[in-house]
Amino acid sequence: MVASAYLSPALPSPSHPMAKTGYGKRSAGDEDPHADPDFAHLSPRDREIAVFVDHLEDGHAMGYKAIAAEHPRYGQQAVRTSLGRITLAGHLRWIKEHITVEDNSMRWVTRTYWSRTRRSAEWWEDFARERHGKDVTEDYMPGLARVEQAEEPAPEPERAEQVEPVDEPVDEPSTAYEALAEVRRADARMSLSDSDCRSLEHLAAEWLNRGATPGDISRALTDGLPPDVTNPGGLARNRLEKKMPPKKAKIRQKAARRARVSRVIMACGLCDADERTTKIVGGLCGECLAAVEAEGPVPGYVPETFLPGQRSGGGLPGADEVIDVTDRVNALRRAAGLL
Numbered sequence: 001m002v003a004s005a006y007l008s009p010a011l012p013s014p015s016h017p018m019a020k021t022g023y024g025k026r027s028a029g030d031e032d033p034h035a036d037p038d039f040a041h042l043s044p045r046d047r048e049i050a051v052f053v054d055h056l057e058d059g060h061a062m063g064y065k066a067i068a069a070e071h072p073r074y075g076q077q078a079v080r081t082s083l084g085r086i087t088l089a090g091h092l093r094w095i096k097e098h099i100t101v102e103d104n105s106m107r108w109v110t111r112t113y114w115s116r117t118r119r120s121a122e123w124w125e126d127f128a129r130e131r132h133g134k135d136v137t138e139d140y141m142p143g144l145a146r147v148e149q150a151e152e153p154a155p156e157p158e159r160a161e162q163v164e165p166v167d168e169p170v171d172e173p174s175t176a177y178e179a180l181a182e183v184r185r186a187d188a189r190m191s192l193s194d195s196d197c198r199s200l201e202h203l204a205a206e207w208l209n210r211g212a213t214p215g216d217i218s219r220a221l222t223d224g225l226p227p228d229v230t231n232p233g234g235l236a237r238n239r240l241e242k243k244m245p246p247k248k249a250k251i252r253q254k255a256a257r258r259a260r261v262s263r264v265i266m267a268c269g270l271c272d273a274d275e276r277t278t279k280i281v282g283g284l285c286g287e288c289l290a291a292v293e294a295e296g297p298v299p300g301y302v303p304e305t306f307l308p309g310q311r312s313g314g315g316l317p318g319a320d321e322v323i324d325v326t327d328r329v330n331a332l333r334r335a336a337g338l339l
Contacts, residue, residue: 010052016070017061024059028093028115028127038116042089045074049082050091054116062112064270080270084292087269087283088332090119094283095128096274098263099136110267121282125266134261176204179214180236187222189229196233203240210245281335289332 018024038054039047052071053062061067064080071079086092093113100106113127173181177197184191192200207217220243221236229235267274268285270292278285284292 010048010072011055012052012060012070016056017066018059019061023109024112025053025056025062026058026111026113028113028119031116039091041118042086045078046082046085046089049074049079050086053083053086053092053114062114081292081295084270084284084288088289088292090121090124091115092269092283093124093128094267094269094272095131096265096267097131097136097261098265099259100262101259102257106262110272112269124283128264128266131261131264135258136261137257137259174201174205175214176201176208179208179217180204182214183218183221183236186218187225189225190221190232190236192232192236196236200233200236200240203237203244207240207245211248212245216245279335281332293332 039050042050049067049071052067056062064083065076067083068074068076068079074082083092091114095111095113096108097111098106098108119127180192180197180200204217208214217240221239225235265275266280266283268278268280268288269283270288271285273285273287274280278287281289
């Protein structure tokens with residue numbers, strides 16, 4: 001009955017913004033495949049927001065303002081509250097990672113981790129601990145590409161074909177030679193002989209090495225010619241030498257400095273407070289937890305606790321026991337120091 005209330009989920013559009021390099025949504029990994037019951041334990045609105053987030057690509061912005069700007073039905077406050085409840089349900093965590101770089105520079109970054117599979121608070125605590133010491137060089141060095149060694153192409157199998165012997169090897173003309181030989185097609189006054197092309201070949205090759213094209217060479221040798229050209233070879237040499245393009249600047253790429261996670265703390269997903277200043281319970285600080293609870297259930301949603309039969313806990317500890325919502329809320333508030 002609950003599932004039928006959610007028939008047409010809104011999915012992210014290609015215009016959904018990406019976060020800064022290294023930020024945004026990050027999959028926690030080891031997830032179950034997509035399935036209809038993934039978010040059946042959530043209210044219809046929370047379920048819709050969860051499906052929206054689940055379909056975001058890694059790196060997409062995960063702030064409630066960014067999601068509300070793209071979602072066709074819900075505004076900032078609704079999305080913020082739903083993200084809070086999705087966090088309490090075990091799908092979302094914000095973790096602050098202290099990064100130490102090889103040059104001894106340091107920084108704090110807040111990571112948004114998403115799990116389609118519902119996780120317990122203990123699972124998320126273990127996940128955060130495992131982040132400590134991780135090598136994150138690729139995540140924190142935007143703009144510094146890592147040079148991968150290209151694989152050697154596999155040799156082609158030998159063909160059992162009969163090759164006709166030739167009397168003399170035929171040398172293919174170089175690109176530089178062909179560029180000079182083609183100049184005559186642009187202007188007949190610059191008809192370079194074979195001897196001219198061979199003596200000027202090294203100059204034309206240098207043009208090509210510096211980034212010029214055969215068309216650039218042709219234009220340099222034919223633009224603004226006098227009415228009569230008595231020595232095309234001499235004129236071509238003079239122009240190739242005087243109009244030689246500058247050398248291409250050599251781009252030196254810095255090697256990426258190693259970076260690793262040197263400290264990990266849990267943070268509140270709604271206000272960015274963290275364990276250094278407040279207690280985090282279920283992914284939220286006490287103040288945000290109280291705000292999420294104050295809104296109450298979404299109109300029209302009947303929590304599974306109040307439906308006949310036992311509630312499925314999605315593989316979490318205590319999955320087969322019926323949970324009293326009031327007791328559960330009071331327990332969370334006591335843990336957050338609000339009672």
